[in-house]
Amino acid sequence: MKKKVSLKDIAQEAGVSVALVSYVLTNKEEKARVGQEMAKKIRKIARKLNYQPNHIARSLKSGRSDTIGLIVADISNPFFANIARTIEDEAKRNNYTVIFGSSDENADKAGDLINVLLNRQVDGLILIPTEGSEQQIKQLKKQNVPFVLIDRYFPGISASHICINNYESAYNAVSHLIKTGHKQIGMVAYKTALHHINERKRGYTEALSDHDKLSKTSGMKLARYSHLKEDIRLAVDQLLQGRKPADAVFFATNSLAIEGLKYINELGLRVPEDLAVVSFDESEAFDLFYSPVTYVRQPILDMGKAAVRVLLDQIKDADKPAELVCIDTELVIRKSCGNP
Amino acid sequence: MKKKVSLKDIAQEAGVSVALVSYVLTNKEEKARVGQEMAKKIRKIARKLNYQPNHIARSLKSGRSDTIGLIVADISNPFFANIARTIEDEAKRNNYTVIFGSSDENADKAGDLINVLLNRQVDGLILIPTEGSEQQIKQLKKQNVPFVLIDRYFPGISASHICINNYESAYNAVSHLIKTGHKQIGMVAYKTALHHINERKRGYTEALSDHDKLSKTSGMKLARYSHLKEDIRLAVDQLLQGRKPADAVFFATNSLAIEGLKYINELGLRVPEDLAVVSFDESEAFDLFYSPVTYVRQPILDMGKAAVRVLLDQIKDADKPAELVCIDTELVIRKSCGNP
Incomplete structure (x- = not known):
């Protein structure tokens, strides 16, 4: 590169x-100190030479960069991409720019990204943390970096976070399957230690036991993030086997449901006649499916807004105690579970 | 924040x-200069105090940050989110970290992001440029910043870019509609000056005129990015009106097709019996649609890999002439156009 x-x-x-x-180029308004002619001349030369102000040097001095770092778990997942979009819109309204990275559900990569963004002097971080990233979160707290978790959090670590009521949302979704007359309700979730997924599992299990349905773990199937396609095929196969095959499935996320529906189509099963379906998260694919999928709508817009607000509060006052925001979801009822 | x-x-x-x-913390291997015991002690204290090396100061010196900036046109569009994911994977393989921003198809925002990323010392940029961003591209050239355009480019500006053959891909897609017996073929595209969309329009028009079909512009409907939903409803309505209503539609992008299919569902039209459909780009929603959608598959993986390779070449040698990579697409034929 040229000098x-x-x-x-x-x-x-x-x-x-x-x-x-320096005075002319950092002050937008002309002051008495410099003649207008001279200021004009300096600006003209700066333009001619393609001068680029060194914001890093400036932000090293001021300690502020008006930039937020965002790390999502997987940018190719529309749920996270939409959260990113919302956070960016809201940050823009507050005159902040967002730069982001995607950790691909990998704790090491998440750690690298945290360092890269902090080293680029972001004023704070919004994180969708991955499994196994507890130490990184603790470290951020120690360093007193302003940050907010969104979508996921770790119950053992006190930190600002924006979440939904995963337990209750899952409980309601499964209750809807029960109300619509289903007797053998399976669930497909991720094999993970992440709290929010486990809360969804708990919602499923308790909804079944509260309604005197089978609450045995046999109805709960787990897929690995790294082997999504094959594990979901196996899960659906297992749910449909045996003396009492499933007449309904609750998918814990949009990615799980989309793979599941592809396989259900392949098997030639009709939704909801052969198998009712309800899922967490929204998706264009759910809307276009011949039997539009009933789903738990996460309040993405409100979550993104809350994350930016809480982070900016932390940036303004680093000693502010952790703030927890829990936002209600909505069960959007369509055709995929049949009629009550 | 704490000091x-x-x-x-x-x-x-x-x-x-x-x-x-400084010597101990910047040299990974112990050298004769420092005793092992002392090096260990220094590292231990650094860990205890949570020392964070200042990579910015270091990269200001070395002029290299091993970081790539990526600006996509809209992160909430799965096509761009998947490109981002691919670029990130490929960069990672080359020991680069990617930080990105989304311009929301807004040239001003794109300009801000370019400045933010350059000011954070990225070694180079990969850009999906927005309409009206020609000046920004020219400026990057003047400043001799290593950069590569992907998906879109400006024919009047010589710059490294990765693209597909939009004209030929559209020509093939429309030819397939003709081969499957359709007589009144409409197209829905964006109202834009962007070259790649205009090439898709040209492919449509010439395929029709080469096959002695009506090639009048009446079959071409345009939607505004800012008013997608309403404009697409109007476009589909117009295509279905009149003495010779459309029996097939070619959508120029996935977003256009998804909105179009939602409306086609609402109208109760059957695909392909009432209306055949072919689209650019892939989508989970196309796969799950009752009549899986025939589409032009863009080679996202190859595009992402090529973008990283070309950019790293530019970073290594700033005087390297612009490199243009054009990759073939594939028409994935499914049910939405019927049988030949």
Whole structure:
């Protein structure tokens, strides 16, 4: 790369001091100190030479960069991509720019990204943490970095977070399957230690036991994130086997449901006649499915807004205690569970 | 925020010089210069104090940050989110970290993001440029910043870019509609000056005129990015009106097709019996649609890989001439156009 144009280069060409150039280029309004003509001349030279102000040097001094770092778990998942979009819109409204990274559900990569973003002087972080990233969160707390978790959190670590009521949302979704007359209700979830998924599992199990349905674990199937496709095929096969095959399935996320529905189509099963379906999260694919899928709508817009608000509060006052925001979901009832 | 721990703090606690601490913490291998015991002690203190090396200061010196900036046009569009994911995977394989931003198809926002990323010392940029961002691209060239465009480019500006053959891909898609017996073929595209969309329009028009079909512009409907939903309803309505209503539609992107299919469902039309459909880009929703949608598959993986390779070449040698990579697409034929 060519050498960057410096204030010195401009000063030389204008025949003035570096201090004067700096003054003119960092003050938008003309003040009495500099003649208008001279200010104009300096600006013109800066444009001609393609001068780029060094914001890093400036932010090292001021300690503020008006930039937020965002780390999502997987940018190719529309749920996270939509959260990113919402956070960006809301940050923009507050005159912050967002730069982000995607950890691909990998704790090491998440750690690298945290370092990369902090080293680029973001004022704070919004994180969708991955499984196994507890130490990173603890470390951020120790370093007193302003940050907010969204979607996921760790119950053992006190930190600001934005979440939904996963237990209750799952409980309601499964209750809807019961109300619509289903007797053998399976669930497909991720094999993970992440709290929010386990809360969804708990919602499923308790809804069944509260309604005197079978609450045995045989109805709960787990898929690995790394082997999604094959594990879901196996899970659906297992649910449909045996003396009492499933007449309904609750999918714990949109990715699980989409793979599941593809396989259900392949098997030639009709939804809801052969198998009723309810899922967490929204998806364009759910809307276009011949039997539009009943789903737990997460309040993505409100979650993104809350994350930005809480983070900006933390940035303004680093000693502010952790703030927890829990937002209600909505069960959007469509055709995939049949009629009550 | 608390004051950051400096090399000086560590030196004080270890009772050694700042230079020695710096030497130990920046050299991974122990050298003869420092005793192993002392190196261990210094590292231990650094860990205890939560010392964070200042990579910015370091990269200001070395001029390299091993970081790539990526600006996509809209992160909530799965096509761009998947490109982002691919670029990230490929960059990771080359030991680069990607930080990205989303311009929301807004040239001003794209300009802000370019500045934010350059000011954070990325080694180069991969851009999906928005309409009206020609000046920004010219400016990057003037500044000699290594960059690559992907998906879109400006024919008047010589710059490295990765693209597909939009004209030919659209021509093939429309030819398939003709081969499957359709007589009145409409197209829905964006109202935009962007070259790649106009190439898709040209492919449609020429396929029709080469096959002696009506090639009048009446079959071409345009939707505004900002008013997608309403414009698409109007477009589909117009295509279905009149003496010769459309029996097939070619959608220029996945977003257009998804909105179009939602409306086609609402109208109770059957695909392909009432209306055949072919679209650019893939989508989970296309797979799950009762009549899986025939589409132009863009080679996202190859595009992402090529973008990273070309950018790293530019970073290594800033005087390398612009490299253009054009990759073939594939028409994935499914049920939505009927049988030949």
